[in-house]
Amino acid sequence: MLITTRLGRKVEVNEDYTVDQNWAHYTADEHARWDRLYDRQREILKGRACQEFLDGLEALKLSDGGIPNFEELSERLMARTGWKVVAVPDLVPDEVFFDHLANRRFPAGNFIRREDQFNYIQEPDVFHDVFGHVPMLSHPVFADYMEAYGKGGLAAAGKGVLQNLARLYWYTVEFGLINTPDGMRLYGAGIVSSPAESVFALEDPSPNRIHFDLERVMCTNYRIDDFQQSYFVIDSFDELLDATYQLWPHL
Template sequence: MPKDTKYIAKHPDDAGHIHYTPDEDAVWRDLVAQQQPNVEYYAAKPFLDGQAALQLPIDRVPQCAEISEKLMGMTGWSVEPVPALIGFSRFFQMLANRTFPAASFIRSREDFDYIEEPDIFHEIYGHMPLLVDKRLADFSQKIGETGLACDKSDYAWLIRLYWFTIEFGLIREGGAVKALGSGLASSPGELRHSVEEPSVVRKDFDVLEILRTPYRIDINQPIYFVLDSVDQLIEAGKRDLVRDIQEAKSLGLFAPKYEVKGDG
């Protein structure tokens, strides 16, 4: 995530309602109209099932409270608006408590096709469908609990497991590779890139290998990890991830497959 942002967080009123302008609602509407056909073609069944269950509005920015009401009855999760940038400590604390932190602003027209930092479109359109699936919801909580259990120096290692699964994970379905991650679902360009680009390296899911794989947030990923089943995340959640991080640190990072301008 970038260290600064031009965007300003929007704050809820006393009733918990965030006031979005007609122009902001129109950005949401147009983003959904652009992305939904791509999602229906490239996205994995757990994501599409979550979308169907949530029935997100297509013509306006959803309110966190209305999403929380639905999610709470499905998997016990809620979503809470936060400033654009929060630290790992708060992020892991919220996940551990089954609360998803959602940046409250929506991108401008200038950043319509690509925005480096997460906005409400990424948070709600991208993440909420996955939290309908208990397996993915429980795995997200496990990431948070592990973050609370490990040292701050381990955060950059742990977040790779979240990045390459919940954010940018792929999965095999019916002999094809489909997009599972939230970052893919909300990205017009990278969704297609992740599934179809021939230069991309698609590796079998492996916890230790993921922990050792660096990434950059400002490019289409050169490497993705592919699940055979979401159930693999259930098994990953049973591991001693703190110990896995220590083992990964002892082995060291793999050489990045991108130009080094910064490390994830």
């Protein structure tokens, strides 16, 4: 199947929208760009990211140098939580996305941002997807939450609630905060992969930081063009998983 991505590239994809990562075709400059992105963000996240995320970075060896090879990364991830990483060229349709998550496959972009996009890229590239998302998939409870989200999404298809599910994903997986004994910390991929929002989300006085409430989350609009005006804070990943299980029968 041939598709045209949002970046205007024509790409041959499988029925599930996956492609070969084609790891051998990354250039030396692209690998070096990953390393620079990684080193900068790892330094910023000290004292800001939750320990579960930092543990995932180390366990999955994302600091080994260069863009991770998805096959090798998947072997390490599979051994911990049964998840794997599959390459996609762009965002995938909702039902395809839900199906991947329900089967413990995380779809990650196989391209890396250009040098002129070093500080910000709107499309999710390999750095956002792998650095931002994959470390938390090595945590058993969060890994179960992602699978549960995918299964709930499949069950809810056609019921007119996808906007509510998108808000849940946005305010947890992408922009979630968690209370810890050491203080409030980051776990959402959209924050931990952003140098500016990693600081803003915790330290700026302007946004609302609200204790996680499922109904409120699903009624709260979000921004895609600026820092968030509100962040939702969980007390534990078990709280997040339990709330999600309670939601699905009512969809």
